[in-house]
Structures are given as C-alpha cells and as structure tokens.
Amino acid sequence: MTIDQAGVPEARPGPAFPEHEARVDALRRQLTGISGEATVRLAKRTSNLFRSRAATRHPGLDVSGFSHVLRVDPRTRTADVEGMVTYEQLVDATLPHGLMPLVVPQLKTITLGGAVTGLGIESSSFRNGMPHESVLELEILTGDGRIVVATPDNEHRDLFHGFPNSYGTLGYALRLRILLEPVKPYVALRHVRYHDRETFFHALGEVCESGEQDFVDGTVFGPDELYLTLGTFTDTAPSTSDYTWLNIYYRSIQRRGTDHLTVRDYLWRWDTDWFWCSRAFGVQHRLPRLLLGRRLLRSSVYWKLVALDRRFKVAERLLKLRRLPPEETIVQDIEVPLARAAEFLEFFEREIPISPVWICPLKQRPGGVRWPLYELDPAELYVNFGFWSSVPLEPGERDGVHNRMIEAEVTRLGGHKSLYSDSFYAEDEFWRLYNGETYAGLKRTYDPGGRLLGLYEKCVRRR
Numbered sequence: 445m446t447i448d449q450a451g452v453p454e455a456r457p458g459p460a461f462p463e464h465e466a467r468v469d470a471l472r473r474q475l476t477g478i479s480g481e482a483t484v485r486l487a488k489r490t491s492n493l494f495r496s497r498a499a500t501r502h503p504g505l506d507v508s509g510f511s512h513v514l515r516v517d518p519r520t521r522t523a524d525v526e527g528m529v530t531y532e533q534l535v536d537a538t539l540p541h542g543l544m545p546l547v548v549p550q551l552k553t554i555t556l557g558g559a560v561t562g563l564g565i566e567s568s569s570f571r572n573g574m575p576h577e578s579v580l581e582l583e584i585l586t587g588d589g590r591i592v593v594a595t596p597d598n599e600h601r602d603l604f605h606g607f608p609n610s611y612g613t614l615g616y617a618l619r620l621r622i623l624l625e626p627v628k629p630y631v632a633l634r635h636v637r638y639h640d641r642e643t644f645f646h647a648l649g650e651v652c653e654s655g656e657q658d659f660v661d662g663t664v665f666g667p668d669e670l671y672l673t674l675g676t677f678t679d680t681a682p683s684t685s686d687y688t689w690l691n692i693y694y695r696s697i698q699r700r701g702t703d704h705l706t707v708r709d710y711l712w713r714w715d716t717d718w719f720w721c722s723r724a725f726g727v728q729h730r731l732p733r734l735l736l737g738r739r740l741l742r743s744s745v746y747w748k749l750v751a752l753d754r755r756f757k758v759a760e761r762l763l764k765l766r767r768l769p770p771e772e773t774i775v776q777d778i779e780v781p782l783a784r785a786a787e788f789l790e791f792f793e794r795e796i797p798i799s800p801v802w803i804c805p806l807k808q809r810p811g812g813v814r815w816p817l818y819e820l821d822p823a824e825l826y827v828n829f830g831f832w833s834s835v836p837l838e839p840g841e842r843d844g845v846h847n848r849m850i851e852a853e854v855t856r857l858g859g860h861k862s863l864y865s866d867s868f869y870a871e872d873e874f875w876r877l878y879n880g881e882t883y884a885g886l887k888r889t890y891d892p893g894g895r896l897l898g899l900y901e902k903c904v905r906r907r
Contacts, residue, residue: 461514461619464526468583468591468618474505475589484587484895486616505585510557510618513537521624522580527557527617535711543624544707546578550714551743557617561610563818563862565777565828567659567675570652570805572625576608577809583619587891591618596813606886609818609878611863613899614890628677630684631659631710633703635696636672641786644670645827649782652805652825659710662803663697667793670803671697675710684709687716689738692728694720694800718743720800721832725749771834772843773866774798776850778829779806780859785827791853792829796846802830816882817899818860826859844868863903874900 478484487504510526513534517523518541525534531545532552538544545556549564559575560582572578582594582604592615594600594607607614638644644662651660651674659675681704687693693713696703705713716738722728725746727736753759763770774796780788782805792801808822820826835846848868854861855877861867869877883899901907 461524464510464512464514464619467509467526470509471505471507471585471618472589472591475585478505483897485897486612505616507616507618514619516541516543516624518543521626522621523624524619524621525556526619527555529556530554531556531559532712535708538624539627539708541624542626544627544711545575546572546623546625547575548711549575550712550719552712552715553744553747556620556622560617560620561607561612562864563609565804565806567661567673567804569828570660570807570825571655571658571809573807573809574608575622576815577813578623579604579620580623581619581621582607582617584615584617586615587613587887587896588893589895590890592890602886603890605813605815606817606882608815609863610883610886611899611902613896613902614886615896627707628679629707630678630681631675631705631707632678632681633705633710634674635698635701635703636674638670638672639668641667641670641789644672645782645785648672648785648803648805648827649825652807660805663694664789664801664803665698665799669698673697677707678704681706687713689716689741690730690733692717715743716741718746719802719830719832722746769836769838770843772837772841772846773834774846774850775832775865776830776847777862777864778850778854778859779826780829780854780857781821782825782827784857784859785829788827788829788853788857788859792831792850795849796831797835798831798833802828804828804830816879819879820860863899866906867904869904871900871904874904 475484485504487506507528510528511533512526513529514524514526516537521543523534523538530553531548534545534556535548547564547566547568549559549566554564556575560579564575580595584592584594584603584607586592592600592603594604596604603614607617638647648660648662651657651672657674658677660672662670662672664670684704684706685691685696686709687696688709694717717728722741726732727741733741760770804827806826806828807824808820812822837843837845847866851861851868867874874880875883878899887898897907
C-alpha cells in the first residue's frame with residue numbers, strides 16, 4: 445500500500461479468494477434466474493433500518509452467504525471483508541491483531557456493506573469520518589447484473605464515490621477492502637459535565653481540534669446536564685467496568701467521572717442497552733437483567749421485539765387500551781455544523797420532548813474526496829444528534845408532523861439527515877438535498893432498467 449500526495453491510501457490489487465468467487469458465481473446464477481422485468485431486493489434475515497416498508501412480493505437475492513472475513517493483513521493494516529459481515533464479526537477478527545476498523549458503528553449487527561451504502565458514525569468520527577471513508581475497494585453487484593470492482597481512481601470511480609448513501613439502489617457490496625488502525629488493550633474514559641449548551645459545544649470543538657483524544661462523544665440528559673465523554677487508548681487499567689449484564693453504561697455517565705473499559709467492551713458499550721432504548725422493553729431493572737443474562741441483553745434481541753411490535757401493533761393497541769393519544773415515532777440521526785449545534789439543541793428541547801440525546805462530532809477525513817450523495821464540507825466539524833423515541837400527537841396532528849419539523853430545521857441550519865429511518869421530504873426537496881442530478885446519472889449507468897428501487901422510492905415512499 446502506498447500513500448498519495450493528498451494522504452489518501454491508493455488501492456492496489458489484492459489476493460484472489462476462490463471461495464468468495466464461488467459465492468459470487470452462485471449469486472450471478474441466482475440473479476439470472478429472476479425475470480428481467482422484476483424489481484429485485486436483498487433477502488436478509490436482519491436489518492438495522494427503522495423505515496417501515498410496504499408489503500412486497502419482489503423476489504429476493506439470498507446474500508446470506510456473504511458473511512466471511514476473508515483476510516486481515518496486519519502489515520498493510522487492511523482487511524478484505526464480505527458485505528454481510530457484521531461489525532461484531534469484523535471486530536472479533538481484527539482485535540487479535542491489535543487492529544480495529546477506523547469507525548465501528550454502535551450496534552453489533554450492523555453490517556459493513558450496510559454501513560458503507562447507508563452511512564455510519566461513532567466516537568472516532570471526528571478524526572476518521574464515516575465508514576465509507578476508509579474503503580479502498582468495492583466489489584459491487586450492480587443493478588444491471590454486472591460485478592464491478594470500484595476504486596477511487598479506476599473506471600468505476602463514479603460508483604465508488606456515489607455508493608455511500610445510495611442504500612442498495614445502485615447495487616450491493618459483495619466485498620470491501622478497508623483500512624484498519626492500531627489499538628491498545630484498554631480505553632480510559634472521562635465524563636465531563638457542562639451546564640449549558642454554548643459552553644458544551646465550545647468545549648466539544650476545542651477537544652476535537654486538540655487531537656489529544658482517540659474518541660469523543662456526548663450525552664444530553666437535559667438543558668443543564670450535558671456530558672462530554674473523552675476516550676483515550678491505554679496499555680494498562682487499574683480495573684475495568686462491565687456493562688454487558690447488570691450495569692448500564694449510559695447511567696454510569698452521570699455517576700462516574702472516570703472509567704476504564706477493555707477496547708472490545710468500549711466499542712460495544714452502547715449495544716447492551718441499545719443506547720437507552722432497552723428501557724422500552726422493561727429490561728433496565730435488575731431482576732429482568734438477572735434472568736436474561738448477557739446472551740439476551742443485546743441489540744439483535746431488541747430488533748426481534750421491534751419486529752413483533754410492528755407486526756402485531758402491540759404498542760399502538762396498549763395506548764388505545766389506556767385511552768392515551770397516539771404517538772409519533774421519532775428515530776433520527778442528523779448533523780449540523782458545530783456553529784449551529786447549540787441552536788439546533790435549543791430548538792429540539794423546545795419542540796421535541798425526548799431525552800437523552802446522543803451527541804457525536806464528525807469531520808470528513810483529509811484528502812478532499814467528494815462523496816456526492818452525502819456531501820460534507822471537508823473543512824467543517826459537524827455535530828451529529830441521535831434521538832430515538834416517540835412523542836404524543838395532539839388532537840388533529842398528523843403522524844409525521846414532528847419529523848417534518850426536524851427535517852425543516854436541519855435544512856435551515858445547513859445540516860444533513862441520515863435516511864435509515866422514515867423521511868417525509870417532498871420529491872423536489874429530496875433531490876435538491878441529496879444531489880439528484882448525480883444520482884440520476886449513476887442510475888442510468890449502473891441500473892438503466894430500474895431493477896433496483898430508486899432512492900426516493902425506498903427512503904421516502906417506503907416501497
């Protein structure tokens with residue numbers, strides 16, 4: 445591996461993977477067997493998308509076999525990974541080599557292919573950007589049935605750069621080569637409390653600018669209770685905390701000024717309680733945690749409960765039985781420039797009664813690379829806000845009113861919104877925000893027959 449003048453690693457041909465190639469050939473035969481007129485979807489057992497979706501009879505491509513870590517190369521600090529590999533699998537493969545992906549999204553079942561086509565973020569994002577920024581090479585099954593290898597500088601570079609935020613509407617990642625970075629055995633944490641928005645975000649900017657931390661994120665419990673959590677790698681720890689069973693990580697933020705975790709437990713600190721959303725299932729009390737044990741306290745189990753609720757409308761029925769107003773689900777990640785972050789939080793606390801809120805700083809990696817479907821100003825530090833809950837609807841309010849209010853405010857402040865959950869944009873507004881002209885050109889080149897859904901159909905119309 446070599447580094448170009450902009451500091452971006454240059455892709456170089458890697459080894460062949462015969463078993464992977466056999467899986468690719470089988471997938472190609474599977475696609476050939478589907479009528480050329482049919483819209484195609486991935487057939488997956490799990491998903492980390494929160495978008496509701498209309499029932500469909502579209503044929504599905506079975507990609508469940510693409511779940512192998514093909515190679516970890518400690519010398520070049522790279523890994524070749526199939527698209528359906530979860531980050532839990534990937535971390536388990538890289539940590540024995542003293543390495544980790546540059547960005548590890550918070551939940552164990554997020555797949556590498558999903559994070560690259562649908563974006564991802566975590567507490568290393570202020571220095572490493574998003575997961576797609578550490579990709580060196582993509583092998584993609586395109587909408588027109590080709591298998592192409594896309595790199596930053598080959599004939600498919602337009603697809604390489606346009607793949608992030610395309611959500612599988614241009615093609616599916618079958619194999620990815622990614623950069624890794626070295627780790628130490630432990631992460632030392634400091635939870636620093638602030639009492640007002642302006643001071644908090646000023647400190648956040650200074651911490652990210654200093655470059656002294658390996659990880660930075662934050663949690664807002666209320667207008668006068670805001671915490672920055674600063675993490676640094678360390679070779680030793682006086683003791684380590686365990687948040688994989690009886691203890692709850694996010695509560696420790698309020699109770700402890702310092703803490704130490706193993707690097708693996710740090711990467712998955714949010715998974716045990718799905719941040720704080722496990723409280724909706726009643727498992728933040730000690731007795732349920734004792735009974736469930738570590739094996740069942742994890743995001744993959746909560747996803748199954750969510751699927752059951754969607755199917756049988758349990759929460760909706762309970763609200764009716766209790767004669768409570770219907771609720772609007774608000775599950776979003778947005779980011780605005782640091783200079784507008786306090787303004788957004790003031791709006792959010794005034795209009796949307798949800799707490800806590802997760803805070804994560806984000807900056808594009810150096811090198812001036814353009815990612816046209818989700819374009820950030822490379823000179824700007826952004827602040828991501830994650831909020832995941834529901835709010836009551838007042839009489840006469842339509843479902844979506846609060847989500848639409850958030851979308852409008854994010855646009856006003858020069859920010860962006862991830863598309864993994866429900867969106868409510870009008871079509872012309874959507875294409876203005878997500879570079880419809882570039883997307884249309886990519887669609888013509890790689891899916892001219894429209895065998896895959898379009899981005900607006902999938903993310904807003906919920907097809």
